[in-house]
Structures are given as structure tokens and as C-alpha cells.
Amino acid sequence: MKIYDKFIGDDNAGNIVKYAGSDTLEDLERNLPHTPEDWYYKNIDITYDFNEYGHRCKSIKNIDLDNYVLLTGCSNTAGCGLEYEKSYPYLLGKSLNCDYYNLSLIGTGLDVLEYNLLTWLNTVEKKPKFIIIQWPDPTRFADYDKERDNLIPVGTWASKKNDHYKKFFASGDMSGFFTARRHLITRLLRQVITVPIYTISLSNLVTSDHYSIPYRILDRARDLYHPGIKSHEALHKLLLENIAINI
Amino acid sequence: MIEIKDGLLGNTAGYDLNSLGHRCKELSELNFKKYFLFVGDQIGLGFDSPIYETFPYLISKKLNHNYYNLCVFNGGADAIKYNTISWLFKYKQIMPKAIFVASEFVNSLIISDNNLTYLGPADYNDDVIKDFADGSNNIGFYRGRNHLLTSLITNNINVPIYYLNLKDKEQLFDDKVFVVDYTGDLRNQTAISNKFIELYSQNNSVARP
Numbered sequence: 001m002k003i004y005d006k007f008i009g010d011d012n013a014g015n016i017v018k019y020a021g022s023d024t025l026e027d028l029e030r031n032l033p034h035t036p037e038d039w040y041y042k043n044i045d046i047t048y049d050f051n052e053y054g055h056r057c058k059s060i061k062n063i064d065l066d067n068y069v070l071l072t073g074c075s076n077t078a079g080c081g082l083e084y085e086k087s088y089p090y091l092l093g094k095s096l097n098c099d100y101y102n103l104s105l106i107g108t109g110l111d112v113l114e115y116n117l118l119t120w121l122n123t124v125e126k127k128p129k130f131i132i133i134q135w136p137d138p139t140r141f142a143d144y145d146k147e148r149d150n151l152i153p154v155g156t157w158a159s160k161k162n163d164h165y166k167k168f169f170a171s172g173d174m175s176g177f178f179t180a181r182r183h184l185i186t187r188l189l190r191q192v193i194t195v196p197i198y199t200i201s202l203s204n205l206v207t208s209d210h211y212s213i214p215y216r217i218l219d220r221a222r223d224l225y226h227p228g229i230k231s232h233e234a235l236h237k238l239l240l241e242n243i244a245i246n247i
Numbered sequence: 248m249i250e251i252k253d254g255l256l257g258n259t260a261g262y263d264l265n266s267l268g269h270r271c272k273e274l275s276e277l278n279f280k281k282y283f284l285f286v287g288d289q290i291g292l293g294f295d296s297p298i299y300e301t302f303p304y305l306i307s308k309k310l311n312h313n314y315y316n317l318c319v320f321n322g323g324a325d326a327i328k329y330n331t332i333s334w335l336f337k338y339k340q341i342m343p344k345a346i347f348v349a350s351e352f353v354n355s356l357i358i359s360d361n362n363l364t365y366l367g368p369a370d371y372n373d374d375v376i377k378d379f380a381d382g383s384n385n386i387g388f389y390r391g392r393n394h395l396l397t398s399l400i401t402n403n404i405n406v407p408i409y410y411l412n413l414k415d416k417e418q419l420f421d422d423k424v425f426v427v428d429y430t431g432d433l434r435n436q437t438a439i440s441n442k443f444i445e446l447y448s449q450n451n452s453v454a455r456p
Contacts, residue, residue, distance in 0.1 A: 003398055111392065115399050118332055122403045143387030144394035151394075154386065168382030175375045180359035180366055181325065188329055191254050192336040 001105060001112065001142065001151040002054065006119050008112050008142075008151060009054020010105060020048040021106035023081040023223040031224055040229070041222040046083050056084060057102040065126035068099040072113050073134025076202065077104035079232070081221025086229045089132075091236040096243075098129065107153030109140025110185045117189060127195050132239070134200040134215065138182040139169055198242055200235065213238055248367040249319060249326070249357060254333050256319050256326050256366075263298045270298060271316040282313040284334065284343040286327050287350040290411070291318035293436050303347070305440035310447065312344060321368030323355030324389075324396045324419070331400055342406050347443060349411035351433060353419050354380070354389045393419055407450070409443055425450065 001008050010020070019025050023046070035042065051059045056078050071077055071089045079087030093100040103116045113136060121127075142151040158165045172178045190197070201212035215235055219228035227235075248259040250268055257268020265273045270292050285291050285303040293301035307314035317334065319326040327350060335342070356369040356376070369376045383389050401408065401423040408424040413433065420426065427446050431438045 003402075006402060111395050115395050118399065119403060122335065141388055141391055142395060143391040146390075146394075151391065152387070154388075154391075158386070164382045164385035166382075167378050168386055168388060171375045171379035171382060175356075175369060175373070175379050176358040176360050177356050177369065177379060179361055179363065180357045183359060183363055183366070184325060184329055184357065187251065188333060191333060 013054035070128035072103040074136035075106040077134040081223035088232040088236040130196040279341040302440035321355040
């Protein structure tokens with residue numbers, strides 16, 4: 001990830017790529033022989049079209065800022081392993097007949113989510129109709145490579161590398177650091193956001209938010225890891241129900 | 248311990264704290280027309296000295312400004328971020344003339360328990376915290392946290408920032424701010440205030456023909 005002018009975005013800003021995050025060509029080739037004949041992704045091309053800030057959505061200048069929704073989260077909201085038109089942010093925009101901007105980034109944690117959201121709220125004058133926050137794993141963080149001016153997402157997947165990572169994740173949990181960090185970020189965001197917020201949590205993650213909408217994994221995307229088409233459709237419906245109640 | 252009051256992190260123990268746990272006048276008494284903001288940790292609290300000998304007081308008096316002191320004991324980078332950003336959103340139209348940042352232990356951690364019954368600074372004598380600090384140092388957690396904090400502040404706050412860079416301490420900001428290098432005694436609040444005043448005065452002096 002990189003900080004582009006204002007926002008943190010994917011390395012591939014301004015580019016269209018065929019694979020991203022855990023959705024890799026190597027894994028696809030390895031998995032293909034073990035998938036059913038009618039597997040949806042067998043003959044489907046997925047493209048990741050990143051705008052100038054490295055976000056998987058339209059450019060800010062093409063968004064109707066008088067009628068838009070803002071979304072943020074990790075790969076589960078960026079639509080990793082999925083055609084973008086099948087992802088819940090796209091479906092939601094279509095159902096609500098409004099534009100949307102998706103700040104989500106693959107591999108991201110609370111720190112980058114907070115950075116982008118605060119920067120949006122401070123620098124984009126027109127406020128969204130509401131904000132959807134999908135909470136990522138609270139143990140994730142971004143390391144910084146000064147030489148390459150790059151941010152490197154770190155999560156529990158890094159535990160395989162060496163014991164320092166294992167030590168970090170275990171002691172961060174035991175000491176109550178992750179709990180406090182999650183609480184402070186949630187609290188600060190709730191304090192500064194002045195439009196309605198809908199929060200989403202994957203059912204296996206602990207959040208500081210008691211009102212989160214559950215994100216149930218009903219099927220898998222092409223990478224056989226992230227939520228698939230049915231999961232995104234179900235979440236989209238659930239969100240619409242919640243939004244309708246409040247309206 | 249640390250508490251959130253009126254959207255700001257404050258201290259629960261210390262001398263001369265106002266009702267929000269900050270070592271300065273009450274927020275309601277602050278004259279927002281001409282003021283400085285101080286953020287950081289114990290070095291800016293100066294609990295070893297009477298309030299009128301702390302550098303926030305001395306700088307503000309010398310430069311004829313009011314001030315508010317958001318410093319939190321052992322709050323580290325997270326308290327600096329929380330308070331600075333919270334202030335930005337609360338008082339966007341009446342931001343300070345300058346922000347002064349001084350932190351002795353920027354890698355300090357705020358911890359809690361699972362039920363969030365308290366927030367407080369981590370105890371570095373605790374073995375679990377030692378493990379965490381050791382792990383964090385080796386995998387770039389502090390490096391990433393500090394980079395995001397400084398970028399967030401400098402990219403979003405359009406006010407001059409003066410940063411006290413302490414010898415043998417973790418450096419937080421390295422660009423887009425006015426860096427005041429300080430190698431003296433950390434308890435010498437007068438010397439610290441003089442260093443800040445010197446650079447501030449240089450930057451704000453009117454060139455005479």
C-alpha cells in the first residue's frame with residue numbers, strides 16, 4: 001500500500017490487474033483440478049480496476065458527492081476474489097440508486113481504515129448519506145518501508161515468518177492492547193462521524209461495536225477464502241433491511 | 248489511568264489537572280482567539296514543576312498566547328493521535344496558532360481489559376508487555392504506527408507544528424514540521440521552552456527593511 005497525496009491505497013493505483021491479495025494465479029491453477037466441473041470461476045475473468053488512489057471504485061471526481069455512500073473495510077468489502085459487480089458495495093449502490101466510494105483495501109487493518117476515513121471526513125467537504133464500516137481483524141497493522149515509501153499489511157498470516165510475529169499477536173491479545181486499540185479507534189470514529197453509520201463484522205471477529213451487522217460466509221470467492229457471491233448478496237439484502245428500518 | 252472526557256483523553260492522576268484531566272485551565276476558560284495547543288506525554292506535563300514553570304506555560308506567557316495542554320502521561324502515539332484529531336474535528340474553525348509536540352516515550356502503549364473497565368498505560372515491567380514491545384520492535388509495528396500518525400497529522404492539519412526532537416529517544420516527525428533538537432536535561436522546562444521560543448520567534452519575526 002502507499003499514501004497517494006491524501007489517501008492510502010493499493011500499490012496498483014491507476015492500473016487494472018487480474019489478481020490481487022489472496023486471489024493469485026498460482027492458487028487458482030493449483031485449485032482448479034479440485035473444483036467441480038460447473039465451478040462458477042472456471043471460465044470467468046476477474047479484473048481489479050484501481051482508481052488513482054488505489055481504491056476499487058470510480059474516481060472521486062466522477063462521484064456524485066451530493067448523493068453517495070461511503071464504505072470502508074478490508075478485502076471482504078474490496079471484493080477480493082470476486083467480480084466487482086457481484087460485490088455488496090456495487091449491489092448496494094445499484095439498489096439505492098446512488099453513487100458510492102469504496103475505501104476498502106485488501107489486507108488492511110484498523111490503522112489504515114481509520115487513516116482513510118478520518119482523511120475523507122476532513123478533506124471531502126460533502127458528507128455521504130451514510131457510512132458503512134466493515135471491521136477488519138483488530139490485530140492487523142501496517143508496517144512502513146521507508147526506502148520504498150511503502151506500507152506493508154501485516155496480519156496473523158505473518159506468524160509463519162518468525163517467532164516475533166507470534167509473540168506480538170499473543171502478547172497484544174493477553175495484555176489488552178488490542179482491546180484498547182480497537183476501543184479507541186471505534187470511539188474516535190464514532191465521535192467525529194456526523195452521518196449514520198452501519199457497521200459490519202465477520203462472525204468470527206471480536207469488535208468494540210455491539211450493533212454490528214453480521215457478515216455470514218455462505219460461500220467462497222475464487223480464492224476459496226473470501227466470501228463469495230451468495231455471501232455478498234445476503235449481506236447486501238441485510239444492509240438494505242437495516243437501512244430501510246432507519247429511514 | 249487514562250479517561251475519555253468530552254471526547255478527549257485525559258489523566259486521572261497528577262497535579263493541577265482540570266476537570267478533563269489536562270494540566271491547564273478549564274476548556275471553558277480558553278480564549279480560542281489566540282492560543283497554542285500542546286500534545287505529548289509527561290515531558291509536557293512537567294509534574295516535577297509547578298504549573299507556572301512548565302514549558303507550555305512559559306512559552307505561552309512569553310509569546311502572549313493562551314494555551315491548552317492535551318498531554319497524557321505515558322499516552323504514547325495513540326494518545327497524541329486521539330487528542331490531536333479529536334481537537335481538529337471539534338474546533339476546526341478555531342484551530343490554534345501553532346501545535347507543540349513533545350513526547351518522551353512515543354512507543355508507550357495504552358491497554359485495557361476484555362471488558363474495557365479501564366484504560367491505562369502499559370507497565371513495562373510486566374513480562375507480557377516486554378514480550379509485546381520486543382515483538383513490536385522486530386516486526387515494524389511501532390515504525391508503521393508512527394509513520395501513519397505523523398502522516399495523518401501533517402496531511403490533515405494546516406497549522407504550524409513544532410516538534411521537540413529528544414536525544415536518544417524515538418523520533419516521531421522528520422519532515423513537514425519545525426523540528427527543535429534538544430539534548431539537555433528533560434526536566435529543565437525553562438531550557439525546553441527557550442528552544443521552542445527561539446525557533447517560533449525566528450519563524451514569526453517580521454523582516455525589517
